[in-house]
Amino acid sequence: MSKHRISAFTIMEVTVAMLIASIAIGITYTVYTIVSRSYAIYKVKNNNMAVLIRLDELLKNDFEHAAIISKTQNGLVFKSPDKLVIYEIEPDFIIRTSGITDTFKVKAPEINTAFENTPITEINAEEEQNRIDELQLIILFDTKKIPYHYYKLYSSVNLIQRNTNAVN
Secondary structure, eight states, X not given: OOOOOOOOOOHHHHHHHHHXXXXXXXXXXXXXXXXXHHHHHHHHHHHHHHHHHHHHHHHHHHHHHOSEEEEETTEEEEEETTEEEEEEEOSSOEEEEXXXXXXXXXXXXXXXXXXXXXXXXXXXXXXGGGBOSEEEEEEEETTEEEEEEEEOOOOHHXXXXXXXXXXX
16 A cells, blocks of 8 residues: 555535535525516516606607697597597507507506596597597506696697687
């Protein structure tokens, strides 16, 4: 036998090293799981918020550029000389049609419309009686109610054309 001693770790040292490594791996896996869940929740919230922001931008733009806004049985119609935009507002989603169709998956349980501070609750046979200049929309986002308010300022020419008895 050789009298040279070989340096090596004892079984106890190897066991302690493996125990420390398993604890580090367990902590890393737990942190990874928590971070990935948090990111998934963040991503869903961020996507839902992006939908709300896009809907708000489109409604503001449509209110600004429409010549006439009318209430229909299940939504709104925005008419301008060059474009027609239709919104179908359902409790669980909003569909916007203007050449292409956009679907916004938002909950809109409450919608109020008015013209000159008079609420429009019923749809009339004449389109002119369904004209609105104000929309109040309540949207549920993460169990919170978010109010949106849009207002249309009609031009005097537009309002005079509306009332045939108006004096020029």
